[in-house]
Amino acid sequence: MEFSYNGVRYLSSIETPYVLGIAEKPQAARRLAYALDENNKPTVKKLRNISVFVCTRDNNRIVIAPAVGHLFTLSSIGKTWNYPVLDYEWVPSHTVSKTARTKNFTDVFKSLAKGASNVIIMTDFDREGEVIGYLILKYLIGKTDAERMKFSTLTVRDILQAYDQREKSLDMGFLNSGLIRHYVDWLYGINYSRALSLAVKKVSGQFKTISIGRVQGPTLGSVVELENKIKMFLPIPFWTIESEVILDNKKFKAFYEKSKIEIQKEAVQIIKDCSGLAGKITDVSSEMSYQYSFPPFDLGSLQREAYRYFKFSPSKTLEYAENLYLKALISYPRTDSQKLPMTLGHKTILSKLSNQSDYSTFANEIISRKKFKPREGKRTDAAHPAIHPTGNVPDNSLSASERKIYDLVVKRYLSVFGRRAEILKGIIEITVKTHKFEVRGSKIIDEGWIKYYKPYFSLSEQILPDVQLNSDVKFSYIESKEDFTSPPYRYNESSLLKNMETEKIGTKATRAGIIKTLFDRGYVEGKVISPTPLGVGVVDVLQSQYPILVKSEMTRNLEDIMEDVKNKKTNIDSTIFTIKNELKDLLILFHKKEEEIGQSLYENLRLSEKSELVVLGKCQKCKKGDLRIIKSRKSGKRFISCSAYFDKSVKCTATYPLPNTGTVRSTSKKCPHDGLPIIEWQRGKRKYQMCISPDCPSKKEGDKN
Amino acid sequence: MIKISSKKTLAVCPICKKNKENSQEKYCKNHNAAKKLLKPGYLSWLKAYGSVSWDEFLKRLLDLEGLVGDFIKEIVEYEFYFQ
Ligand SMILES: [Zn+2]
Numbered sequence: 084m085e086f087s088y089n090g091v092r093y094l095s096s097i098e099t100p101y102v103l104g105i106a107e108k109p110q111a112a113r114r115l116a117y118a119l120d121e122n123n124k125p126t127v128k129k130l131r132n133i134s135v136f137v138c139t140r141d142n143n144r145i146v147i148a149p150a151v152g153h154l155f156t157l158s159s160i161g162k163t164w165n166y167p168v169l170d171y172e173w174v175p176s177h178t179v180s181k182t183a184r185t186k187n188f189t190d191v192f193k194s195l196a197k198g199a200s201n202v203i204i205m206t207d208f209d210r211e212g213e214v215i216g217y218l219i220l221k222y223l224i225g226k227t228d229a230e231r232m233k234f235s236t237l238t239v240r241d242i243l244q245a246y247d248q249r250e251k252s253l254d255m256g257f258l259n260s261g262l263i264r265h266y267v268d269w270l271y272g273i274n275y276s277r278a279l280s281l282a283v284k285k286v287s288g289q290f291k292t293i294s295i296g297r298v299q300g301p302t303l304g305s306v307v308e309l310e311n312k313i314k315m316f317l318p319i320p321f322w323t324i325e326s327e328v329i330l331d332n333k334k335f336k337a338f339y340e341k342s343k344i345e346i347q348k349e350a351v352q353i354i355k356d357c358s359g360l361a362g363k364i365t366d367v368s369s370e371m372s373y374q375y376s377f378p379p380f381d382l383g384s385l386q387r388e389a390y391r392y393f394k395f396s397p398s399k400t401l402e403y404a405e406n407l408y409l410k411a412l413i414s415y416p417r418t419d420s421q422k423l424p425m426t427l428g429h430k431t432i433l434s435k436l437s438n439q440s441d442y443s444t445f446a447n448e449i450i451s452r453k454k455f456k457p458r459e460g461k462r463t464d465a466a467h468p469a470i471h472p473t474g475n476v477p478d479n480s481l482s483a484s485e486r487k488i489y490d491l492v493v494k495r496y497l498s499v500f501g502r503r504a505e506i507l508k509g510i511i512e513i514t515v516k517t518h519k520f521e522v523r524g525s526k527i528i529d530e531g532w533i534k535y536y537k538p539y540f541s542l543s544e545q546i547l548p549d550v551q552l553n554s555d556v557k558f559s560y561i562e563s564k565e566d567f568t569s570p571p572y573r574y575n576e577s578s579l580l581k582n583m584e585t586e587k588i589g590t591k592a593t594r595a596g597i598i599k600t601l602f603d604r605g606y607v608e609g610k611v612i613s614p615t616p617l618g619v620g621v622v623d624v625l626q627s628q629y630p631i632l633v634k635s636e637m638t639r640n641l642e643d644i645m646e647d648v649k650n651k652k653t654n655i656d657s658t659i660f661t662i663k664n665e666l667k668d669l670l671i672l673f674h675k676k677e678e679e680i681g682q683s684l685y686e687n688l689r690l691s692e693k694s695e696l697v698v699l700g701k702c703q704k705c706k707k708g709d710l711r712i713i714k715s716r717k718s719g720k721r722f723i724s725c726s727a728y729f730d731k732s733v734k735c736t737a738t739y740p741l742p743n744t745g746t747v748r749s750t751s752k753k754c755p756h757d758g759l760p761i762i763e764w765q766r767g768k769r770k771y772q773m774c775i776s777p778d779c780p781s782k783k784e785g786d787k788n
Numbered sequence: 789m790i791k792i793s794s795k796k797t798l799a800v801c802p803i804c805k806k807n808k809e810n811s812q813e814k815y816c817k818n819h820n821a822a823k824k825l826l827k828p829g830y831l832s833w834l835k836a837y838g839s840v841s842w843d844e845f846l847k848r849l850l851d852l853e854g855l856v857g858d859f860i861k862e863i864v865e866y867e868f869y870f871q
Contacts, residue, residue, distance in 0.1 A: 200833060228800055311818070312857075314818070314822075314857040314858045314859045314860075315818075315822055315825065315857045315859050315860065316855065316856065316857035316860065317825050317826070317829040317849070317856065317860050318849075318852050318855040318856055319829070319832045319833065319836065319856065320836045320837065321836065325833055344835060346835065346836055346837075346838075347837050347838060348838055567852060567854075567855050569855050570855065570857060621853060627809065627817075683807060685807070686806070686807055688804060690804075690805065
């Protein structure tokens with residue numbers, strides 16, 4: 084029985100038996116089905132409002148059903164709220180979380196189990212994909228092994244190849260290394276969340292959830308550590324020499340031989356020696372320099388570049404890249420690889436790209452040069468190549484952000500086929516008495532790959548004039564400038580991600596999410612990331628009483644142990660047993676210090692609550708300070724005051740009253756009358772937006788303006 | 789809100805009101821560490837300028853908004869200016 088609607092054939096029931104395909108997402112299921120069906124016309128069966136696809140291939144019926152990522156989650160066995168908790172089980176996510184929208188997907192797999200003669204796991208080829216597929220296989224279909232399709236893009240070519248070359252059974256090392264990551268994160272997460280929260284409760288009687296995951300701890304630790312360096316920074320003076328020469332009637336910046344002078348007297352002497360502003364050209368040299376294309380994108384470098392150029396957060400970039408992958412426009416983004424093997428068929432990809440008007444000129448140029456060997460980077464990944472376009476043409480469904488990421492990926496891909504860039508670098512050396520200055524120039528001889536990668540990278544030129552050796556040169560000025568050493572820069576999301584890579588904490592797939600969690604839990608804030616008082620408070624206590632949670636060693640060790648499981652060097656059960664025992668010992672140690680830890684945590688939490696300030700905007704009175712919501716410690720009444728009140732040179736006394744009931748939120752809007760911030764005030768169902776000034780014309784009765 | 793039930797009055801840092809780890813010390817860990825940095829900092833300044841007074845050094849540190857760390861700034865303000 085079937086009927087047709089909008090050109091798609093719908094079934095009212097599915098004939099058995101069939102091969103059951105498990106896809107990771109609905110969109111992936113659709114792509115897999117259209118590629119695998121011999122006529123590229125799979126029939127659709129709606130089960131619990133979810134599209135399940137039936138295709139025919141080699142006289143086999145293949146039914147492909149989607150998950151939505153994980154359908155299962157770990158849950159503790161036993162109901163006490165204490166620690167250690169060492170026993171867990173997998174349960175369907177919808178049974179423990181009200182927000183999980185997984186019930187229908189779970190039910191669909193259950194209903195398809197009986198008719199399945201064989202199962203192929205078609206989830207994304209990485210650890211998470213393996214775990215997602217395996218849990219469905221084991222708990223919903225009731226099997227323990229299945230065939231496995233492995234692909235890096237959702238193009239028809241790759242899907243068919245993955246089907247033909249599918250593995251006859253699951254790679255247990257790979258699967259176990261995925262499972263153990265869940266177990267370990269769960270064990271550390273739940274036990275320390277309980278231990279920390281109970282420690283505070285014991286001292287204060289007050290319950291407050293304090294969580295710090297296995298990987299979040301060291302990440303937050305490094306943010307706080309950097310903040311401490313900044314707060315402890317004592318600037319030291321130094322001097323620089325700045326000068327400009329006139330060559331061929333044009334002005335050029337000249338660099339003094341020492342970029343930094345540590346003693347004032349020396350700087351003064353240099354200026355004295357050079358007071359005549361006259362020098363001689365003592366050397367002219369030039370040298371060819373080469374710049375090679377950057378390696379192909381792995382996930383980390385894509386996230387950094389997207390942050391640098393578009394200011395996308397790493398988690399957003401991953402989200403956009405995943406959408407592009409699901410649309411079969413780029414390869415699987417969760418990769419560590421900087422390799423683009425020849426088997427990807429670069430010539431085909433390039434000729435497909437040449438059909439897209441934005442890229443046709445450069446793609447054709449590369450094709451006509453007939454050099455299809457890309458310049459690769461060092462990093463590798465067992466499962467996937469570097470991120471690259473498939474060549475498929477994007478349709479109109481791409482969002483503006485997805486289009487940006489797509490353009491970046493395509494241009495990076497084109498650039499690795501480009502010639503090296505050739506730049507002629509010239510130096511003119513000018514001597515004044517015993518002091519040497521340099522004028523530096525550069526001329527682009529061949530732009531090479533840079534042409535393909537614009538606007539994401541470009542070179543600037545400074546053409547030097549022809550000059551005679553030993554000729555006289557006039558300076559327009561030579562000055563010394565006092566400066567001070569400056570503190571290190573705070574992290575942004577991109578540099579924090581890089582720091583996690585260097586420290587080897589987390590994995591490519593989890594790092595962006597961990598940073599997001601730190602924001603969500605209120606431990607860090609800002610585009611330029613600084614820890615909140617809460618974040619500092621938690622790290623401070625752990626640093627002195629229980630450093631293991633905020634140092635990266637433990638996390639890194641665990642990563643190594645999990646790697647051993649993957650390479651089948653160790654058995655998963657014995658590894659888990661060891662990890663549980665170590666954790667138990669650590670928790671006993673924690674328990675011994677419980678009161679001290681609880682006491683200092685509670686103190687720090689109290690202090691951090693006091694100092695949580697809401698900034699509304701710039702002060703219009705002094706134009707210097709920030710207007711902030713302050714709560715009087717004594718009266719508990721709140722009002723708005725200017726932060727420059729504490730600045731000795733300003734002492735701004737601007738204050739504005741606030742209603743003492745209801746909640747007040749910042750809106751980031753400004754009042755058209757006086758430029759002051761507009762706040763949102765809400766009590767019960769009533770909600771108003773208003774200017775903070777009681778004298779604002781907008782509040783005058785009868786004024787309709 | 790829950791009242792804090794500490795019987796012993798904990799010694800707190802006069803600047804940030806955080807608990808002192810060591811009650812012999814005048815300040816908390818951070819402000820103590822900041823204070824210890826002032827001497828070597830002054831010596832670096834002295835070397836750079838040839839001559840600079842201790843008071844001048846502290847006064848100028850307070851002017852280096854955006855560069856000088858908060859802990860350093862707070863200890864200077866507390867010890868030498870607002871006392
Ligand atoms: Zn202090």
